[in-house]
Amino acid sequence: MRKNLGVQPALFPMPVTIIAAYDENNKVNAMNAAWAMISDTDKIALFIDEGHKTTKNIRKVKAFTVAIADTEHMEAADFFGIATGNEMSDKFERTGLHAVKSEFVNAPMIEEFPVTIECELAEIVETENLHAVVGKIVNVSVDEKVLSDDGKIDPGKVKALVFDQFQSGYYSIGEKVGQAWNAGAELMK
DSSP states (O other), X not given: OOOOOOSOOOOOOEEOEEEEEEOTTOOEEEEEESOEEEEETTEEEEOOOXXXXXXXXXXXHXXXXXXXXXXXXXXXXXXXXXXXXXXXXXXXXXXXXXXXXXXXXXXXXXXXXXXEEXXXXXXXXXXXXXXEEEEEEEEXXXXXXGBOTTSSBOHHHHTBEEEETTTTEEEEOOOXXXXXXXXXXXXXX
16 A cells, blocks of 8 residues: 655755855865765766855866765764854864865865765856756765775765655665666576
8 A cells, every 4th residue: 555745845855065165265064965976977966056155166166076974974964964164164064074185176174074076167057947056077086995996986885875855864775685787687587
């Protein structure tokens, strides 16, 4: 039996990402955003609204980074979603995390997060129903501890956080249960 729940953002899992950008004075700001998606092999779309301090910074500086939040740094990642840079000038500093300037774009990389996507601003899409910050991926920086023997990112080692919009929970990525583009191959026959 099924039950209708009405209109809800009922998509799961949602990756917990930390968006970081400098302001015009090279001060780091970061925010937690679960509404991010790869939109092509070299682009990422962030569905964040204009009011965020980070969005304002991206408009000014034209660059940003997107880090995959991990279980080890869940407290700081959650704080980035609770606090607003519009009202808290020392938001980043309170976390005790460390930022370094990207080699490829004018944006900070948070050293503690194991995977960071470095982006140039491609465009901001504003319609009646959508506000999206689109970035052109320039580089992906990875802590070597999350790489597999073949040099690719190992999701099990990243321990990425995902957001549950149903009950506002955080979950960690679990075990691998199948191989993409292979699990359904029998049905092709």
